[in-house]
Amino acid sequence: MRTADIRTRWLDFFAERDHQVVPSASLVSPDPSILFTIAGMVPFIPYIVGTEKAPWPRAVSVQKCIRTNDIENVGKTTRHGTFFQMAGNFSFGDYFKDGAVEMAWDLLTTPQDRGGFGLDGDRLWVTIWDQDQVAAAALRRVGVDERHIVRLPREENFWDTGQPGPAGPCAEFHYDRGPEYGPDAEGGTVDPGGDRYLEIYNLVFDQFLRGEGTGKDYPLLGDLEQTAIDTGLGLERLAYVLQGRENMYEIDETYPVIATAEEMSGKRYALGRNSTAPDDVRLRVVADHVRSALMLVADGVRPANDGRGYVLRRLIRRAVRSMRLLGVDEPALPALLPVSRDAMKASYPELETDFDRISQVAYEEEEAFRRTLTSGTTILEGAVGRAKQASPSQPVLSGEDAFTLHDTYGFPIDLSLEMAAEHGVSVDEEGFRALMAEQRQRARADALAKKTGHVDTSLYTELQQRLDGPVQFLGYTDDTAQA
Numbered sequence: 001m002r003t004a005d006i007r008t009r010w011l012d013f014f015a016e017r018d019h020q021v022v023p024s025a026s027l028v029s030p031d032p033s034i035l036f037t038i039a040g041m042v043p044f045i046p047y048i049v050g051t052e053k054a055p056w057p058r059a060v061s062v063q064k065c066i067r068t069n070d071i072e073n074v075g076k077t078t079r080h081g082t083f084f085q086m087a088g089n090f091s092f093g094d095y096f097k098d099g100a101v102e103m104a105w106d107l108l109t110t111p112q113d114r115g116g117f118g119l120d121g122d123r124l125w126v127t128i129w130d131q132d133q134v135a136a137a138a139l140r141r142v143g144v145d146e147r148h149i150v151r152l153p154r155e156e157n158f159w160d161t162g163q164p165g166p167a168g169p170c171a172e173f174h175y176d177r178g179p180e181y182g183p184d185a186e187g188g189t190v191d192p193g194g195d196r197y198l199e200i201y202n203l204v205f206d207q208f209l210r211g212e213g214t215g216k217d218y219p220l221l222g223d224l225e226q227t228a229i230d231t232g233l234g235l236e237r238l239a240y241v242l243q244g245r246e247n248m249y250e251i252d253e254t255y256p257v258i259a260t261a262e263e264m265s266g267k268r269y270a271l272g273r274n275s276t277a278p279d280d281v282r283l284r285v286v287a288d289h290v291r292s293a294l295m296l297v298a299d300g301v302r303p304a305n306d307g308r309g310y311v312l313r314r315l316i317r318r319a320v321r322s323m324r325l326l327g328v329d330e331p332a333l334p335a336l337l338p339v340s341r342d343a344m345k346a347s348y349p350e351l352e353t354d355f356d357r358i359s360q361v362a363y364e365e366e367e368a369f370r371r372t373l374t375s376g377t378t379i380l381e382g383a384v385g386r387a388k389q390a391s392p393s394q395p396v397l398s399g400e401d402a403f404t405l406h407d408t409y410g411f412p413i414d415l416s417l418e419m420a421a422e423h424g425v426s427v428d429e430e431g432f433r434a435l436m437a438e439q440r441q442r443a444r445a446d447a448l449a450k451k452t453g454h455v456d457t458s459l460y461t462e463l464q465q466r467l468d469g470p471v472q473f474l475g476y477t478d479d480t481a482q483a
Ligand code: ATP
Pocket: 039, 067, 070, 079, 080, 081, 082, 083, 084, 085, 086, 192, 199, 200, 201, 202, 232, 233, 234, 235, 236, 237
């Protein structure tokens, strides 16, 4: 099943069950307290926390999401993209646990020729909050094997906004990919970070009013007047299971970019093996980042030195840089972006109609980065010369030079390391990191100063920190970006 068909099937299934079909909101979060839309529920926050009355009792969507906090996982785990699509069904005071569990089970396990996804129910495992007898009963009733219901403490399986207000337990569906991916969970617990039990679908049961506290340590004060169901299923995760692929980068919406990058570089991608070889990770990073950049520019984000634009800039640069490390020196995006567009346009036709604008923004950014590389190279070579003069036998490029290259010329440290090494020069990385830490300290102080006097009324500050992370991009400290 193509990912676009999985998406349609999702929407149809819930539309047939009286859910209002709501189009995806922009990746630029409608909630001003977070940079990007990080989950399907973001556009529905006011209905879920009860500050606004929902226009419909039930809704369904497939929401475009960006999670920058997952960037270090891209290409390494099988399941984390910076861009992904979260399919969700929602109830605002309408059905609750029974309904949500029944529909989830039906959709996942009904055969494909009868409108479902046809997953083998024996391969599904569900983690619930250990106090949630109602969820356990609902799961047993639909036919989930009792041994596959895994009870976890509140720290593991409870949703809240980080502040006093609504909260509630989750039930997360995991798909068992089989013993070749790890040890059996029978009688034990599913390893949520492992490769074997893939988390695909999270049901959040919003039912309690919580009080003050830190982390998950807070009192439950009572029941909410109006419950809500908020769910999220990773479309790409389900797609790689249904398409019999090894990871989410090898599905129909992303693999064509890997294949093209493979051709351009002459490297052979280890398809179907989850290889951790640096070149294979790089190819997956390229496929992920090119798609994320495409979708971000489509939603109006432009490269910049801060905020959303900074995230976009770094995604493009990391994709370009990865291509160079794969041995491709010519411009990469003019070859890769149209491939990504074609793989995505079934679900997002605007990618085609708006492609002139989108590609112009992206190609210009790649050109700018290429110029950075050119100008930085001269500076780097000067620094290399000085290092050799200072110590011909053991030349070390100074931390100050590495910092200037990074800070003024946008030269990532691994690039300095690699290029210095080509000249037989090492880099004072410790000195560089000390200067970086100093700079971060200053930035933090600035940010704090800016914040004073600003009252943050958002319920979602903590959610943002947990999921979206600060706008600090670690891409270039990532060892896969190193030569
Ligand atoms: P994980 O534990 O695997 O990081 P999560 O618990 O952070 O996932 P949720 O916040 O529960 O994910 O989001 C709901 C669903 O969205 C997940 O069950 C998963 O299918 C999907 N999802 C979450 N993050 C990503 C991602 N970075 N890439 C692809 N799909 C994702």
